[in-house]
Amino acid sequence: SFVNDKKNILNIRITTDYPNNINDVKLHKVREVLWSNPELIDEYIKKEALTKEKIDILKLWKTNHIKGMFFVLEYKPEYAVAITSNENGEDRLYGIKGISNPISNILQRNLPIQIETVLLPFKGKIIYDTYIGTFQIKYLEGVKKFFKEIYDKAIEYGIITCLE
Secondary structure (H helix, E strand, O other), X not given: OHHHHHHOOOOOXXXXXXXXXXXXXXXXXXXXXXXXXXXXXXXXHHHOOOOHHHHHHHHHHHHHOEEEEEEEEEEOOOOEEXXXXXXXXXXXXXXXXXXXXXXXXXXXXXXXXEEEEEEEEEOOEEEEOOOOEEXXXXXXXXXXXXXXXXXXXXXXXXXXXXXX
């Protein structure tokens, strides 16, 4: 609600009540404004009475989040492996944990799958900001082979499992 109130995105009051009557499309608009203006996190920290632990987490979210398109290439027991290019154009693999359910249970799709999300550091792990946009594209064998090649090259750098 802080971002919505600050930036006047929606003409409704967002509450933490459950069930919340605000649909995902509207909440996505607020989310987009937040990640386009991560300095709002500093304003939120100043306004709210938060524990040091929560402040530290929010500060890491501000500076260490990664917003973008990813390709989920593999499900492992501890996380889903997704690939994207870093700021230098180099492909990197990220191990993304589900917050309460494994990513494989959330996506329930065959791999590879393209997703849009925001990766966040959280207590030594990588989570996402609760929104995963999926793009269901059926990939032919040549494309799957290409993904395997970039995976094999990126794995030389390991799977990044922490953004702190």
